[in-house]
Amino acid sequence: MSSNEPVLSFNPPMRVLMGPGPSDVPARVLSAMARPTIGHLDPAFIGLMDQIKALLQYAFRTNNALTMPISGPGSAGMEACFVNLVEPGDTVIVCVNGVFGGRMKENVERCGATAIVVADDWGTPVDPAKVDAALKANPGAKAVAFVHAETSTGVASDAATLCNLAREHGALSIVDAVTSLGGIPVLADEWGADAVYSGTQKCLSCTPGLSPLTFSERAVEVVQSRKTKTQSWFLDFNLLLGYWGGNAKRAYHHTAPVNALYGLHESLVMLHEEGLEAAWARHAKMHEALKAGLEAMGLSFLVAPEHRLPQLNAVNVPAGIDEALVRAHLLERYGLEIGAGLGALAGKVWRIGLMGASATPNHVTLCLTALETVLAELGATVAVGKALPAAAKVLWG
Amino acid sequence: MSSNEPVLSFNPPMRVLMGPGPSDVPARVLSAMARPTIGHLDPAFIGLMDQIKALLQYAFRTNNALTMPISGPGSAGMEACFVNLVEPGDTVIVCVNGVFGGRMKENVERCGATAIVVADDWGTPVDPAKVDAALKANPGAKAVAFVHAETSTGVASDAATLCNLAREHGALSIVDAVTSLGGIPVLADEWGADAVYSGTQKCLSCTPGLSPLTFSERAVEVVQSRKTKTQSWFLDFNLLLGYWGGNAKRAYHHTAPVNALYGLHESLVMLHEEGLEAAWARHAKMHEALKAGLEAMGLSFLVAPEHRLPQLNAVNVPAGIDEALVRAHLLERYGLEIGAGLGALAGKVWRIGLMGASATPNHVTLCLTALETVLAELGATVAVGKALPAAAKVLWG
Numbered sequence: 001m002s003s004n005e006p007v008l009s010f011n012p013p014m015r016v017l018m019g020p021g022p023s024d025v026p027a028r029v030l031s032a033m034a035r036p037t038i039g040h041l042d043p044a045f046i047g048l049m050d051q052i053k054a055l056l057q058y059a060f061r062t063n064n065a066l067t068m069p070i071s072g073p074g075s076a077g078m079e080a081c082f083v084n085l086v087e088p089g090d091t092v093i094v095c096v097n098g099v100f101g102g103r104m105k106e107n108v109e110r111c112g113a114t115a116i117v118v119a120d121d122w123g124t125p126v127d128p129a130k131v132d133a134a135l136k137a138n139p140g141a142k143a144v145a146f147v148h149a150e151t152s153t154g155v156a157s158d159a160a161t162l163c164n165l166a167r168e169h170g171a172l173s174i175v176d177a178v179t180s181l182g183g184i185p186v187l188a189d190e191w192g193a194d195a196v197y198s199g200t201q202k203c204l205s206c207t208p209g210l211s212p213l214t215f216s217e218r219a220v221e222v223v224q225s226r227k228t229k230t231q232s233w234f235l236d237f238n239l240l241l242g243y244w245g246g247n248a249k250r251a252y253h254h255t256a257p258v259n260a261l262y263g264l265h266e267s268l269v270m271l272h273e274e275g276l277e278a279a280w281a282r283h284a285k286m287h288e289a290l291k292a293g294l295e296a297m298g299l300s301f302l303v304a305p306e307h308r309l310p311q312l313n314a315v316n317v318p319a320g321i322d323e324a325l326v327r328a329h330l331l332e333r334y335g336l337e338i339g340a341g342l343g344a345l346a347g348k349v350w351r352i353g354l355m356g357a358s359a360t361p362n363h364v365t366l367c368l369t370a371l372e373t374v375l376a377e378l379g380a381t382v383a384v385g386k387a388l389p390a391a392a393k394v395l396w397g
Numbered sequence: 398m399s400s401n402e403p404v405l406s407f408n409p410p411m412r413v414l415m416g417p418g419p420s421d422v423p424a425r426v427l428s429a430m431a432r433p434t435i436g437h438l439d440p441a442f443i444g445l446m447d448q449i450k451a452l453l454q455y456a457f458r459t460n461n462a463l464t465m466p467i468s469g470p471g472s473a474g475m476e477a478c479f480v481n482l483v484e485p486g487d488t489v490i491v492c493v494n495g496v497f498g499g500r501m502k503e504n505v506e507r508c509g510a511t512a513i514v515v516a517d518d519w520g521t522p523v524d525p526a527k528v529d530a531a532l533k534a535n536p537g538a539k540a541v542a543f544v545h546a547e548t549s550t551g552v553a554s555d556a557a558t559l560c561n562l563a564r565e566h567g568a569l570s571i572v573d574a575v576t577s578l579g580g581i582p583v584l585a586d587e588w589g590a591d592a593v594y595s596g597t598q599k600c601l602s603c604t605p606g607l608s609p610l611t612f613s614e615r616a617v618e619v620v621q622s623r624k625t626k627t628q629s630w631f632l633d634f635n636l637l638l639g640y641w642g643g644n645a646k647r648a649y650h651h652t653a654p655v656n657a658l659y660g661l662h663e664s665l666v667m668l669h670e671e672g673l674e675a676a677w678a679r680h681a682k683m684h685e686a687l688k689a690g691l692e693a694m695g696l697s698f699l700v701a702p703e704h705r706l707p708q709l710n711a712v713n714v715p716a717g718i719d720e721a722l723v724r725a726h727l728l729e730r731y732g733l734e735i736g737a738g739l740g741a742l743a744g745k746v747w748r749i750g751l752m753g754a755s756a757t758p759n760h761v762t763l764c765l766t767a768l769e770t771v772l773a774e775l776g777a778t779v780a781v782g783k784a785l786p787a788a789a790k791v792l793w794g
Contacts, residue, residue, distance in 0.1 A: 007670075009663055010432075010663070013435065013439075014433060015439065022435075022436060025433070025656075030431040030432070030656070031431055034427040037422040037605075042410075044409060044410050072468055072631065076468070076631050076651075110627070110628050207434050207655060208434075208437065208653065208656075209656075231507050232476060234469065254471070255418060255605040258419060269404045272400075
């Protein structure tokens with residue numbers, strides 16, 4: 001870029017975000033992020049950190065002292081769990097039923113540990129019986145890692161049962177709750193989960209870039225009694241706790257992403273105002289409305305009803321339809337973003353998100369209208385005029 | 398936190414940021430961050446990524462194709478360099494003349510490599526003769542790592558000479574330019590530097606949380622011909638290049654911090670508008686003005702004049718003065734943040750930043766006024782009434 005070529009400020013197009021995240025970010029959160037930057041060791045900022053910690057404890061339903069946001073996206077949160085808890089030579093049971101379980105396996109192996117994969121078909125939940133068998137076959141396994149809400153397929157797995165199985169066998173549990181936190185119950189203490197990480201850009205409706213996380217006391221003890229240093233300096237909890245820990249005097253570790261934390265705080269304040277239970281109920285209801293509309297149109301879901309995530313709907317692409325063309329039309333005409341299939345599901349499903357601020361009647365209504373119009377135009381066999389009344393019936397009786 | 402306890406939005410106090418970063422963030426950057434979030438695979442976002450890349454190439458004075466921001470703070474950028482370039486068993490010459498050189502050593506060791514430390518006193522630059530000797534004593538060393546602008550001491554090292562020495566011995570150069578980029582010349586191509594990383598919250602005056610980085614073609618070849626996988630999945634350039642690389646089709650790796658990138662883009666647009674040379678000249682002039690004022694007051698600098706960073710001024714605390722009390726008064730009375738000493742310099746120096754939007758005549762004026770008033774009140778032997786005229790003479794002749 002030459003010195004005299006003018007460069008314009010970036011003004012993004014208006015979008016309605018109904019993909020697998022980011023979801024629509026409320027103006028309250030955006031304007032919180034635009035407040036003046038202060039120092040990461042400012043007394044006022046330390047107060048904000050304490051409040052974020054308390055609000056995250058509320059969101060995770062936990063009293064864990066180690067509850068904080070990692071200064072990076074969800075994949076940094078995932079990595080923080082593995083590099084702190086897993087040492088070279090350890091064995092970890094990794095449940096893989098989609099893209100993000102596969103990423104967990106990569107993390108385990110890059111820690112110099114052995115991953116014992118428990119595989120389930122994409123679109124189905126993790127099978128606890130297989131996990132039980134793997135734990136029995138691998139006594140001394142350090143941890144069981146699984147994805148609570150698989151963003152690539154829209155499947156919920158039974159976190160309570162899986163955490164309990166791990167504990168029964170003396171293993172830690174590592175739970176990916178990136179897409180679940182704030183959308184369906186994430187009950188860290190009730191499950192007895194040892195490490196749970198999430199993302200900000202899904203059901204919390206904050207901007208992407210941070211990864212809230214909580215570690216049980218048992219997990220903290222494992223970190224503090226490591227034989228080797230964690231391979232990541234940036235994510236080393238033995239250092240990071242000096243900054244985010246409970247001490248009055250905070251030791252500098254790295255410069256916290258101050259304004260991103262303003263945004264996270266505001267999104268957590270909003271979640272707290274609505275109430276966790278109310279947020280879960282809203283996500284459930286919007287899913288019921290979308291489902292009624294899609295099924296009235298003649299579309300079907302990838303996942304069996306009892307395992308579906310309300311906030312991430314994997315919808316089968318009708319035969320003969322170019323799914324990318326549909327998404328392009330939705331984006332260009334309606335500013336509406338829905339997600340493509342990932343990995344093994346590329347080209348086969350759409351992923352429609354109803355997350356956080358994108359889980360409203362207006363989102364459901366726009367999505368059904370736009371999808372029906374575009375599909376009909378492209379010659380798909382969809383029932384026209386039935387989706388909206390079906391959704392409205394769920395929404396308003 | 399209970400469900401019925403109301404939680405207020407966070408409104409930060411007004412500060413003037415003259416510490417070691419973050420620096421004051423211009424309203425243009427803050428408001429850019431508050432623009433509506435779009436998807437990280439949106440065509441409009443891909444266009445923004447291309448522009449950020451071109452603007453970073455301008456800022457780093459490079460044509461390197463691998464030029465991008467890491468989705469984490471400067472310490473993630475540092476780690477990205479080491480985990481991608483260094484493999485177990487490698488030897489790396491690490492120059493340590495402050496806190497951040499020490500952090501580089503930690504990074505090398507956590508990669509399973511051997512760090513050969515070239516130590517220089519805090520407050521002095523890296524000695525090229527020692528580096529040359531270390532390279533001769535360690536044939537086959539993989540890289541030389543050093544900090545261009547030591548934020549803990551305010552020292553500039555001779556990057557051109559050090560990069561050249563590395564190259565002469567067939568080693569890569571890894572350069573920490575966190576505090577230098579935008580404040581003094583960072584000339585990646587002219588130096589022949591192989592890996593240079595920076596931060597957003599220093600002389601770019603963006604919010605903290607991202608780490609701009611550039612890799613030479615030679616460094617990219619080293620990454621692509623690794624024998625082992627990099628230990629970090631999140632920072633693995635062999636994966637990340639699918640998203641930030643030059644291909645028309647971007648492969649999803651992790652969810653980019655969309656709004657933080659809006660902010661970085663705007664801060665780079667502002668740097669481009671001002672022009673790199675003009676920005677360097679402004680930092681130099683503000684340093685001269687601050688120096689004239691501080692010296693007129695009777696204060697002295699830690700670092701010899703020829704090695705001083707204009708943007709980070711390590712000032713000796715006068716004998717008998719409680720440096721923390723001075724900072725507390727400055728913060729409470731004037732909203733003015735200056736930095737404490739780090740590590741070996743804790744209690745001995747203040748670190749006064751003149752970075753980016755905090756390098757203006759008004760910042761210099763406020764800092765001198767406030768410091769003189771507080772020091773006089775606390776009984777320090779400072780000459781009163783001389784600092785401002787001395788600074789004004791530099792500023793306005």
